[in-house]
Amino acid sequence: MSFENELEKGQFYLPECISCKKWVWPPSEFCDRCNGKTSLKKEEFEGKIIEFSKQNDNYFCIVEFYDSIRIIANMTTCPKKDQIVKILKCGINDGGYFFHII
Amino acid sequence: MSEVGIIAYGASPFTKEDHKIESMLHKSTNDLFKKNPDINKNEIDAVLVSTNNNSKYLSPVLSEMAGIKPKIAHSIESLCNSGTNSIVSAFSYISSGLADMVLVTGAERYDSPGQILEWDNSRGEFKHPIFWASIFSKSYKREYGISDEQLAIVSVKNHKQAKENPNALSKKTYTVEDVMNSKKLTDDLRLLNCSRPCTGSASILLASKEVAEKYTDMPIWITGIGQKTTSAGFTKNTSLTSMESTAIAGQSALKMSNRNISEIDVAEVHDAFSVCEPMILESLGFTNPGEGVNMAQKLHEENNFMVNPRGGLIGSGHPLGATGISQTIEIVQQLQKTAENRQTNNPKTGLVHNMSAAATSSTVLVLEK
Numbered sequence: 001m002s003f004e005n006e007l008e009k010g011q012f013y014l015p016e017c018i019s020c021k022k023w024v025w026p027p028s029e030f031c032d033r034c035n036g037k038t039s040l041k042k043e044e045f046e047g048k049i050i051e052f053s054k055q056n057d058n059y060f061c062i063v064e065f066y067d068s069i070r071i072i073a074n075m076t077t078c079p080k081k082d083q084i085v086k087i088l089k090c091g092i093n094d095g096g097y098f099f100h101i102i
Numbered sequence: 103m104s105e106v107g108i109i110a111y112g113a114s115p116f117t118k119e120d121h122k123i124e125s126m127l128h129k130s131t132n133d134l135f136k137k138n139p140d141i142n143k144n145e146i147d148a149v150l151v152s153t154n155n156n157s158k159y160l161s162p163v164l165s166e167m168a169g170i171k172p173k174i175a176h177s178i179e180s181l182c183n184s185g186t187n188s189i190v191s192a193f194s195y196i197s198s199g200l201a202d203m204v205l206v207t208g209a210e211r212y213d214s215p216g217q218i219l220e221w222d223n224s225r226g227e228f229k230h231p232i233f234w235a236s237i238f239s240k241s242y243k244r245e246y247g248i249s250d251e252q253l254a255i256v257s258v259k260n261h262k263q264a265k266e267n268p269n270a271l272s273k274k275t276y277t278v279e280d281v282m283n284s285k286k287l288t289d290d291l292r293l294l295n296c297s298r299p300c301t302g303s304a305s306i307l308l309a310s311k312e313v314a315e316k317y318t319d320m321p322i323w324i325t326g327i328g329q330k331t332t333s334a335g336f337t338k339n340t341s342l343t344s345m346e347s348t349a350i351a352g353q354s355a356l357k358m359s360n361r362n363i364s365e366i367d368v369a370e371v372h373d374a375f376s377v378c379e380p381m382i383l384e385s386l387g388f389t390n391p392g393e394g395v396n397m398a399q400k401l402h403e404e405n406n407f408m409v410n411p412r413g414g415l416i417g418s419g420h421p422l423g424a425t426g427i428s429q430t431i432e433i434v435q436q437l438q439k440t441a442e443n444r445q446t447n448n449p450k451t452g453l454v455h456n457m458s459a460a461a462t463s464s465t466v467l468v469l470e471k
């Protein structure tokens with residue numbers, strides 16, 4: 001999947017449906033609304049912190065993009081609810097995704 | 103639709119012991135037949151196995167070990183609510199006429215692969231259930247001004263109730279201070295706020311009305327079933343302070359049974375973590391949003407075992423594939439008035455709530471005498 005190819009290179013590009021323009025998440029080749037093909041939007045996305053908690057020195061936050069896509073991301077500084085953040089670092093480790101925000 | 107009743111059950115203790123999944127499945131099944139020697143195994147049309155274990159062909163394996171030659175034999179997996187999903191399948195086989203008697207056995211080992219949903223990459227590095235539980239706890243506390251001490255009461259209550267359940271993993275009672283001082287897992291979750299994975303099994307036998315009445319004068323009828331799956335991934339939950347799948351499944355089950363939530367006398371609900379119990383009580387409509395903790399506290403103070411009499415998942419332990427079946431057995435015992443020290447006051451209608459993966463899927467059953 002091209003999302004994972006980009007993620008592996010440290011790029012966070014979100015898939016959008018070519019036909020109906022829906023943001024598709026989790027990343028997929030096909031749109032879950034109209035079944036059309038998706039393509040990656042290559043831009044820098046801003047997300048909003050919906051909720052967070054903390055383990056040891058790391059915060060883990062639910063971050064929302066475009067009012068629909070949500071991920072859990074790592075943050076080292078103290079987050080605030082509704083704070084606008086960007087992906088600082090992301091990738092795939094042992095088959096699983098990771099996201100760090102700032 | 104033909105009526106479906108629960109006519110027998112069997113169980114194993116929930117422990118941290120290392121046993122093969124096949125032995126565990128056989129343990130509760132054997133207990134069921136030992137307790138009910140009149141059951142004719144030749145009449146069992148289907149054997150359904152509920153587990154997240156990766157071993158294959160477990161229903162034919164169990165059938166052979168238990169001396170059953172069923173027409174229908176297969177496994178059912180849906181993470182933590184595999185158990186009630188299996189009961190719903192058994193109900194469907196019987197009510198469709200494909201089967202008259204169905205054995206449902208659930209089992210799990212302490213090291214179950216069902217604890218982590220590897221597919222859910224939206225959770226990033228935070229795939230362990232303690233992370234969704236922490237997020238739910240933080241959000242719930244924020245929304246309703248609830249303290250960690252208040253949430254701890256759920257755990258105190260359920261460990262206390264589990265002490266009266268001879269099969270429960272927990273053998274101890276705890277105070278709010280004990281919960282607050284237990285190992286800190288995250289800023290919003292302590293070890294004693296959590297249910298623990300364990301090794302255990304549970305079996306029930308379901309039958310059509312005609313067959314049920316031949317074997318027992320105390321069948322317990324499944325009068326309501328509701329199920330809803332809203333997603334697989336945790337981050338698709340639109341609310342972090344209530345459970346949409348639980349609310350919808352609860353409404354469907356009550357509608358099917360023609361009952362109102364106020365008519366439910368006793369309930370087993372899926373308290374995977376302390377915060378889950380108030381969220382579930384509210385989502386099912388037992389109480390208003392934000393008041394689930396007060397309800398749990400009041401029940402605890404009055405020593406009323408109405409919610410999670412067997413100790414819930416927190417007190418009993420959580421062998422994933424066996425949990426929903428064990429919950430159902432507890433409600434059967436409550437309605438048959440054989441729950442001994444856990445017995446609630448003359449219950450007529452009971453409810454089982456079993457869910458998976460941060461409430462992305464819920465099953466609710468209504469049981470009646």
Ligand SMILES: [Zn+2]
Nearest residue numbers: 017020031034
């Ligand atoms: Zn589309």
